[in-house]
Amino acid sequence: MRQCSFNSKNLSNLQGNEVLMTEEAILQGCLKNHAAAQRELYQRYSPKMLAVCFRFAHNREDAEDMLQDGFIKVFLQMHTFQSKGAFEGWIRRIIVHTCINHLKKNKRFNESVDIMQASTAQIREESIPSIVQAKQIVDCIRLLPIGYRTVLNLYAIEGYSHKEISGMLDIEESTSRSQYTRARQMLEDILIRRKLLPEPKEKTERLTAIQ
């Protein structure tokens, strides 16, 4: 993975050893299939993971389906977790892969490839009520066509390289790069229109000033 900063905040020194021990206890409980430990783990990570799913999914219902399948996989594959990396990062990778599998299974990603290749991709101008800026940004990401959105999510937010993305989505690496460039440009436009980004100045003006 290109970026490995998933858990730096959660496992910071400020949280101390107590949290780490608790996490270890949860991990051991889950390995023994204890429902209480599983519930604790779920409550701790499900809000963040649902937000991840929501960025990939078509709607909240689909996101919850992804989350459900993802957590079942997490619990069933708990024994494969090696304590070398961060636990949250491991869960997140499983959730992301589950999301991709959902999109593939429902053929939504394949359908979106056509949309991606079309130069005139339509942006849905939906009015999604947002209170905080994070929600507004995620809403803007979700306005992208699903193919753009998937590549952007994987590269910019989840930190996968284009090579990894090409393997996950069964596309060429160059395709991943070009789609990401377009996705980024489209997202910037949306963010500017929503006043979440400052409007850029014209390049010509800048050149004039230099002269």
Add this chain to the structure above:
Amino acid sequence: MMERVYFDNEFENQLKEKSDQLKMYPSDKVWNEVHRSLHTRRKGFVAGMSVLVGGILILAGTQLLSPSKTNGHNLAVTKTIQPAPAPATADLHAFNPNAFSASDATNRQTESHLQQALPAPFISSTGTSVSASREEDRTLSSIKSEIARASAENRLANVSASSLSSGNKMDLNLKETETAPQRLPAPANVTGGVPESDKSVARFTHIHNDRFSWEIYATPTLNTHHLYGVDYQNISSSIQNAPITVVRFANVNGFVDNTPVMGYDLGGNLLYRISKNFSLKAGLQFSFSRYYFKAYNSSPSQSGATLSSYLGYIADSLTNYSLARTGNPKNPQRFQNKYYQLSIPVGIEWKVAGKRKLQLHIGATVQPSYLLNRDAYVLSGDYNSYGKDPAVYRRWNLQAGAETFISYRVGSIRWELGPQIRYQILSTYKSSYPLQENLVNYGIRLGFTKSIR
């Protein structure tokens, strides 16, 4: 040309930072499904399949992998009967059951004859002569141990007497087995010491144990279901004026679009022959049935299941969202309802016609069943949407099965093939729910039976 707002990586970093700040809280149903998958369904499924597979393996192992032990047992009983004064010939009608008593004197005499008969060659229950010395030694050693055990328990004569208590059985069984021993000419050094009467008794003893047999079968099935709704026209006007969803259709089967799909049954039975043509049977069966229905996705909304509270059903909570709605002609999707059931079929079989090789049977069973999963979609009381509500489902149910099949004997195994139908007598849903669903499975059963000796 627009200038880029951010330089490389700055954009991604800010995007990631902001996105990771978002938290969303899933509905309770997500955890409920996760928990059920990890603890309820898996446990029930694994336990059921373990019992089924284990039972089949044990039965198959004892019957298929170690037949020599039963041969030895039959031989011991054969020799026990040898000295009895009955005029045992090929015609068992001449047998007088009273001639075989369970008196102590007979037992002693029997034991004596058994000891004398030990070195003598024998004919197995299937009539196969054994001449190989190694096999003979092994079998003889098992005979000795069997005789010693039988003598200690002083039960040999009792076995003989009970075996001869039914004239009908003798007549039937002799006919079924009389050809086997005579087809194989035994070497003189092996069979020379056994009179014909002994062979007849041996056949008789074998047949007495043939009352029990076991059966394994697999049935590809075509699954469908019948829905029965409430006759809304009969609802009183006061309820009709209540603030509930308007019911558009009274005939629920005409409203929903269901498609039959393939499923399967796997199971095993133990059969007990109560007469020449009738057998009782009981066993364990695993059934997987499913059907498709068409609906379209909708954004989360409250399912109409709560409507039924007017009709006596009170939903556990209001968090039951519908995933799919019926009735929209645009962009319908196909959903699948799956049911996993364990059942205990208990019934009777009747041999309608046929001889030894080819037979025609009819059977009927009653099957108490247990539903292993409750995550299927349920149609709401107003026929307007589908949702998932495990509380609606009935765990224990009752099924009725009917079948007819042709059986053909190949060696010691009887193969069976024929159609079957299974109808779920009680509704899939609890009686308090206004809708009733009865599953119907049509299938072609392929199985085989083998006698327990």
